[in-house]
Amino acid sequence: MKKSSPLLSTLWLASEKLCAMALVLLTTLILARHLGPDAFGQLNYLVAIVSLISPFAAMGLNAIVTRELVLKPEANDTILASALGLRLLGAAVASLVVFIAAPWFVEPGFRLAFSMLLIANLFTAFLLFDYWLQAHVANRYAAKARLGVLILLTITRLLAVYFDAQLQVFVWLAAAEIALTGLAFLLVYMLKGNGxxxxxxxxxxxxxLLAQSWWLMLSGLAAIVYLKIDQVMLGQLSSHQQVGIYAVASRLSEVWYFFPVALVSSFFPKLLTSKTTCTDQYQQQLQQLNDALFVVALLLAIVVMFIAEPIIILLFGNSYQASAAVLSIHIWAGVFIFMRALLSKWLLAENLLRFSLITQIAGALLNIAANYWLIPIHGALGAAVATVLSYAAASYLALFLHAKTWPMAKIITASFLLPFRFALKGRTIYQKLEK
Known part of the structure; x- marks a missing residue:
């Protein structure tokens, strides 16, 4: 299999992410209008439940498999087979447990369609081959596989809307997308791998592999709880209509989250070099990058807060007007999420990955507790507040709990004080000029 250069491989992934973002937004817009808040909420509720068990299919093996494949090329077939067996077992057990419990949280009319989602979840085990492609610097094949399936399902969903399909059809299509994505990666391996x-x-x-991956699986579970538990709890504690209202707002808020990851990933090698050569320069670069992330997130939050209502009504119609208030709150989570992208890399550079796991689990538990308290009172608005609180706690406040993370706590605090720093700096310059 021919390898791509790292730059070309990155360009493939970036192009795929941008195309996928546009297609997902288009599909969200059309489906939300077609189904209405209640049915659109039901769809997102069912998909969110299945998303919560996806870490058990990944088994925390993703990055470990990539590393092992690079370091032990002679054992690639054994590593892949063993990891694939673990992923299939994890997906099967998790799906079976949720299937048995389904009568308690899935309406009778949707249990068959929900069962298809659980069956489709088994195919996510084949996403393992994505990390085989990463190990071989062949991300173009992964980008083509994901984008091909997404384009096919986008067209199919648009046709379903055109023929006025019912909600169950779109649940089946969600299952089809999950299964086909896994099969696409299996096909790529069959064509480009050893077979x-x-x-x-x-x-x-x-x-x-399992001994190395269990804590990464917990970290992945905590991360997915951040993203999906609010919709599941809204469906349980409020209504599917509130799930639909929240889903529209969160999609528009989360669409920006690729930016900090891309920015920090680009600067991370430079930060690592500075860390080993000049500590002062390393700290300065950390502060400058965190300041940039904070400013972008802050400006984005302010702009979205002011234009939320007209944008929501323009794109989704009056039936989703309540999403504007939710979006105005949820967008502020981005301030902490943007800086979390740098925090995650810093924890890796400082060899503090266990602290990363602890903060994610603590944040997830806080998210659940806050949702349980706020959703019955405020519905989707309460879920948005819970999201902001949990990210603030896990990505900032928790840094004050251990001396080893105080340096990053100071950097983030300094970013929050950026306007005062600029004012103080300007005053100092003015005083020097007077002299």
């Missing part, structure tokens, strides 16, 4: 017949499961290798 399925060469894979050999090894219990010893599987045990070694």
């Amino acid at each position: 399925i017949a060469q894979l050999r499961f090894c219990a010893t290798t599987a045990k070694s």
Whole structure:
């Protein structure tokens, strides 16, 4: 298999992300208008439940598999087979548990369609081959696979809307997208790899991978709780209409989250170099990058807060007007999420990954508690407030709890005080000029 240059591989992924963002927004816009808040909320509620068990299909193996494949090319077939076996087992057990419990939280008329979502979840095990492609610097194949499935399902959904399809059809299409994405990666491996017949499961290798991955699985579970538990709890504690109102707002808010990841990833190698050569320069670069993330997120939050209502009504219609208030609150979570992108890299550079796990789990638990308290009172607005509070706690306040994370706490605090820093700096310059 021919490898791409790192730059070309990055360009493929960036192009795919931009195209996917546009297609997802288009689909969200059309489906929300077609289904209305209640049915659109029901769809997002069911998909969110399945999303919560996706970390059990990943088993925390993603980054570990990429590393092992790079370091042990002679054992690639054994590593892939062992990891694939673990992922299939995790997906199967999680899906079975949720299927048994489904009568308590899924309406009778949707249980068959929901069962298809759970079956489709098994195919996410094949996303393992995405990390095989990453190890071989062949991200163009992954981008083509994901984008091909997304384009196909976007067209199919638009046709379903044109023929006035009912909600169950769109649940089936959501299941089809999950399954086809997994099958697309399996097909890529069959065409570009050694073939399925060469894979050999090894219990010893599987045990070694699992020993390294369990805490990463917990971290992944905490991360997905951040993103999806609010919609599940809204469906349980409020109504599907509130889920629909919240889903529209959160989609528009979360669409910007790719930016801090891309920015920080671009500067991370430079930060690592500075860390080993000049500590003062390293701290200065951290502060400058965090300031930039804070300013972009702050300006974005302010602008969105003022234009939320006209944008929501223009794009989604009057039936989603309540989403404007939710969006005006939810967008402020981005201030902490943008800076969390740098915090995550800093924790990696400082070898504090266990603290990252602790903060994510604490944030997820706080999110659940805040949702449980606020949703019955304020509905979707309460869920948005819970999201902002949990991110603030996990990405900022928790840094004050341990001396090793105080340096980053100071950097984030300095970013919050950026207007005062500029004013003080301007005053100092003015005083020097007077002299």
